[in-house]
Amino acid sequence: VALSLAFGLPDPGLFPTEAFAEATARILSDTRVATTALQYGPIKGYPPLLEMLAARLNATEGPGISTENLLITNGSSGAIGLAARLLLDDGDTVLVEAPSFVGAMSILRYSGAKLVPVQMGEDGLDLAVMGRTLEDMARSGVRPKALYTMPTFHNPTGLTSPEAARRTLLELAHRFDFMIIEDDAYRDLYYDVESGSLPPSLYSLDTEGRVIRTGTFSKTLAPGLRLGWALAQPVAVDRMMLLKEEGGTSPFSQAVAAEFGRDGAFETHVERLVEAYRAKRDAMLSALERHFPPQARWTRPTGGFFVWVALLSGVDSGVLASSAREEGVDYMRGERCFAGTPEPGNPTHLRLAFSALGLDEIEESVKRLGRAVKGLVG
Amino acid sequence: VALSLAFGLPDPGLFPTEAFAEATARILSDTRVATTALQYGPIKGYPPLLEMLAARLNATEGPGISTENLLITNGSSGAIGLAARLLLDDGDTVLVEAPSFVGAMSILRYSGAKLVPVQMGEDGLDLAVMGRTLEDMARSGVRPKALYTMPTFHNPTGLTSPEAARRTLLELAHRFDFMIIEDDAYRDLYYDVESGSLPPSLYSLDTEGRVIRTGTFSKTLAPGLRLGWALAQPVAVDRMMLLKEEGGTSPFSQAVAAEFGRDGAFETHVERLVEAYRAKRDAMLSALERHFPPQARWTRPTGGFFVWVALLSGVDSGVLASSAREEGVDYMRGERCFAGTPEPGNPTHLRLAFSALGLDEIEESVKRLGRAVKGLVG
Numbered sequence: 001v002a003l004s005l006a007f008g009l010p011d012p013g014l015f016p017t018e019a020f021a022e023a024t025a026r027i028l029s030d031t032r033v034a035t036t037a038l039q040y041g042p043i044k045g046y047p048p049l050l051e052m053l054a055a056r057l058n059a060t061e062g063p064g065i066s067t068e069n070l071l072i073t074n075g076s077s078g079a080i081g082l083a084a085r086l087l088l089d090d091g092d093t094v095l096v097e098a099p100s101f102v103g104a105m106s107i108l109r110y111s112g113a114k115l116v117p118v119q120m121g122e123d124g125l126d127l128a129v130m131g132r133t134l135e136d137m138a139r140s141g142v143r144p145k146a147l148y149t150m151p152t153f154h155n156p157t158g159l160t161s162p163e164a165a166r167r168t169l170l171e172l173a174h175r176f177d178f179m180i181i182e183d184d185a186y187r188d189l190y191y192d193v194e195s196g197s198l199p200p201s202l203y204s205l206d207t208e209g210r211v212i213r214t215g216t217f218s219k220t221l222a223p224g225l226r227l228g229w230a231l232a233q234p235v236a237v238d239r240m241m242l243l244k245e246e247g248g249t250s251p252f253s254q255a256v257a258a259e260f261g262r263d264g265a266f267e268t269h270v271e272r273l274v275e276a277y278r279a280k281r282d283a284m285l286s287a288l289e290r291h292f293p294p295q296a297r298w299t300r301p302t303g304g305f306f307v308w309v310a311l312l313s314g315v316d317s318g319v320l321a322s323s324a325r326e327e328g329v330d331y332m333r334g335e336r337c338f339a340g341t342p343e344p345g346n347p348t349h350l351r352l353a354f355s356a357l358g359l360d361e362i363e364e365s366v367k368r369l370g371r372a373v374k375g376l377v378g
Numbered sequence: 379v380a381l382s383l384a385f386g387l388p389d390p391g392l393f394p395t396e397a398f399a400e401a402t403a404r405i406l407s408d409t410r411v412a413t414t415a416l417q418y419g420p421i422k423g424y425p426p427l428l429e430m431l432a433a434r435l436n437a438t439e440g441p442g443i444s445t446e447n448l449l450i451t452n453g454s455s456g457a458i459g460l461a462a463r464l465l466l467d468d469g470d471t472v473l474v475e476a477p478s479f480v481g482a483m484s485i486l487r488y489s490g491a492k493l494v495p496v497q498m499g500e501d502g503l504d505l506a507v508m509g510r511t512l513e514d515m516a517r518s519g520v521r522p523k524a525l526y527t528m529p530t531f532h533n534p535t536g537l538t539s540p541e542a543a544r545r546t547l548l549e550l551a552h553r554f555d556f557m558i559i560e561d562d563a564y565r566d567l568y569y570d571v572e573s574g575s576l577p578p579s580l581y582s583l584d585t586e587g588r589v590i591r592t593g594t595f596s597k598t599l600a601p602g603l604r605l606g607w608a609l610a611q612p613v614a615v616d617r618m619m620l621l622k623e624e625g626g627t628s629p630f631s632q633a634v635a636a637e638f639g640r641d642g643a644f645e646t647h648v649e650r651l652v653e654a655y656r657a658k659r660d661a662m663l664s665a666l667e668r669h670f671p672p673q674a675r676w677t678r679p680t681g682g683f684f685v686w687v688a689l690l691s692g693v694d695s696g697v698l699a700s701s702a703r704e705e706g707v708d709y710m711r712g713e714r715c716f717a718g719t720p721e722p723g724n725p726t727h728l729r730l731a732f733s734a735l736g737l738d739e740i741e742e743s744v745k746r747l748g749r750a751v752k753g754l755v756g
Contacts, residue, residue: 012413020416021406028399035390038398038600074452074624081623090468107623222416224629245485246456250628251602 002328003365005352008155008305012356014276015222016260016269023259033255041251043241045072045229049258052266053229061204068234071241072249076185076228079214080148081107082240083181083230086212087146088113093137095147095178097125099308099337099349101155104148104183115339116144124151124161127168134176146179151202153186156337156351157308158301163199170202173210180206182213186304188220188270191278195302209233212240217257219305220270225253277305277355283362284354291370295377298352305355308334310347315376317348323375327368380706381743386533386683387734392654393600394638394647401637411633419629421619423450423607427636431607434644439582446612449619450627454563454606457592458526459485460618461559461608464590465524466491471515473525473556475503477686477715477727479533482526482561493717494522502529502539505546512554524557529580531564531682534715534729538680541577548580551588558584560591564682566598566648569656573680587611590618595635597683598648603631655683655733661740662732669748673755683733686712688725693754695726701753705746 028034036046044050050067057065073079088094090112096105098117108115116137119129137144149169151161161169173180182202190198203213209232216228227249230240260266284307288298298309311320317333324330334349335342342349352369354362406412414424422428428445435443451457466472468490474483476495486493494515497507515522527547529539539547551558560580568576581591587610594606605627608618638644662685666676676687689698695711702708712727713720720727730747732740 009417012417015412015416017406017409017412017416021403024402024406025399028395028402031395034393034395036602038393038395038602039387039390040596040601074627078624103625110621110623218418218625222630223418223625224414224416224633226625226628226630243488245459245488246452247481247596247601247604249452250604250631252600252604252634253628253630255602256630 003357003361003368005329005331005354005357005365005369007356008353009356010219010223011276014273019260019265019269020222020256023256027255027259037252037255039251041248041254043244043248044237045070045249046251046254046258049227049254052258052261056266057231061201065231069231069237071230071232071237071244072254073214073228073230073244074226074246074249075218075223076183076214076216077103077107078226078249079228079230080104080181080183081110082243083212083214084108084111084113085243086236086240087179087181093142093144095130095133095144096339097149097154098339099156099334100148100339101150101183102336105339108148113145117339120154120157120159122159123165124154124159125149125165125169127165127172130169130172134172138176143176144178146181147173148181148183149202150183150185152184152198153189153301153304155185155304156306156332156334158299158304158306160199160302163205166199166202166205170206170210174208178210180211182211184213185216186219187215189274189277189305190303191274191281192302198303203231209236212236220266220273221257221260225257226250227253227257279359280354280357280362281307283359284352284366287363287366288370291367293370293374293377296373305353307352307354309350309352311350311373311377312347313377315348315373320348320350320372320376323372324369327372329365329368329372331369381735381739381746383707383709383730383732383735383743383747385734386731388597388601389654389734392651397638397643397647398600398634401634405633405637415630415633417629419626419632421622421626422615423448423627424629424632424636427605427632430636430639430644435609439579443609447609447615449608449610449615449622450632451592451606451608451622452604452624452627453596453601454561454592454594455481455485456604456627457606457608458482458559458561459488460621461590461592462486462489462491463621464614464618465557465559471520471522473508473511473522474717475527475532476717477534477712478526478717479528479561480714483717486526491523495717498532498535498537500537501543502532502537503527503543503547505543505550508547508550512550516554521554522556524559525551526559526561527580528561528563530562530576531567531679533563533682534684534710534712535686536677536679536682536684538577541583544577544580544583548583548588552586556588558589560589562591563594564597565593567652567655567683568681569652569659570680576681581609587614590614598644598651599635599638603635604628605631605635657737658732658735658740661737662730662744665741665744666748669745671748671752671755674751683731685730685732687728687730689728689751689755690725691755693726693751698726698750698754701750702747705750707743707746707750709747
């Protein structure tokens, strides 16, 4: 396949490769820093990176966050894995959005927990459905231990839930006594800041210590560093630290990230990413307008990497995938993003990632995909 | 404490820091390589590192090892954790040497398995005791799922078990149907090659696919890279790969290691390490001769980082630790290395690491520790 909209990879052209090379050279030429970066390090994380992150989260998430609330992990997958190990045992129930992030669902399944999907609406998780699900479960004596959710720039839908919905969700968590794993992998990549600020994270609205928020440098620096974090109450951080069994996340990678980010360089870099990814998002939305038929609806994400397309007239997902392949383009088939079997009559969904392709490639791939779709919807 | 014999850290003075800096610069200046090193990578590992490792293991361990037998992990702790997750469930029994590596025991405990210690003799695991333990367990209907063992340069004792004992152990594994996690973290650091070659690893003697061998670059390159591996049958490798939930080990670290090790540089570096650590081992053994009283016995390791000292006359371990601290020296108290409570009458043990200190510091710290010991035994 010549053009792929399937994978939510960051654009390698936006990696700060040269700055990483400079940061590495600086680290390794200072004997004291080199020794720290190359020796075993604290399981919690490399102190300068923890401090940089705490300062940044304090500025963006409101005060009160210190390094005590943080644990550096191997990407946000590492943080989700530790949260799952902390919260879930064999036979427990965990709620997930329908649709949800495929990688996280597979991590949650490792814990032995049962995944129960909760339908999403136009604004994220459908809280009416969520309430009914919780009541039904309570009647059968089931208390879900946790919800895994991406309220901001959701994968795969691109949706962001408003503040009021977040508050309602926290009330449900209180009433039905469950914890929340808030996956906030894309928060830094917000493209519409002029139309208002982002709703606060669930973590920052939570007053009961119910939220473990996971974050990552994979979208802002580079996935190859394998750096993410968990943001949580100190007691949860300490317990996840005990579960972290692989001798800690690479101090070398962490030192490169911390050295790279000094003196505001991280913020400058994120601004550059926002510009670049905004243009890609815009290119995809306008290409969809031009090339997709009226039977298609799609989300208009204000951040992140994904647009979620629904085909309202019944199109067989397998037939569409083959037809797209013939056009030389692929995407992620939506049904893969559901924990259960999507209900019959559910529209055929496509997750389109605009992150990795160039602007012309986005135009071309959406055009080809539109041709495949039009050939099937009539 | 001014001088510490407590931690088995590699000597940071032996890190190939400059060569790492050069390797990183080369990687990041080549766009294609930089993209691979900074992007998400295969869970199995960075292909050039897998190939380097397979070639090296083929040369040192006998033929038949390919990348299909390998999984790159976050240090050998990561490999031990994956092996534990693969082999052990809640309530299972796992055998461990008494004494054993503290870090591994804590990883094995995360799996929910019960640790049953098996006494060591002069030559490693006491196979007569092991046989009786297995028979007793069989009579009570217990089948241990696995043994965790370090047959080569054991931590904490420094012992290496001979080939015949290894073959007997594999027969026991066959007869009582258990798997073996062979932790071979120190194998490259063999100091007495002129007195004969090392016994083959359990992995290379095994004909039944019972051995998962774990290895690491932490002792030979630098712990801060967090690079280790599991060497096993492809079916076990594939299953551990599915359990690896953190998006893979850093491709960036792996690319640095692979680039560093090109054209035989890894072997040349290991030769340099062997020279340096051999001198430290010799310095410690001769300092023990000079400064320790006749009531002390110690092992004479042919590789690795540790000497294990037994004080044959009853010395209270806590009193000795305080007394040593007053002398400005510390060590690892031997009782920490036992899964159960050491039996009453067990000698007081000390694990002394000679890896991190300079030659003069080894002499000085053993002298001080000898003073503390003499003050209590005589």
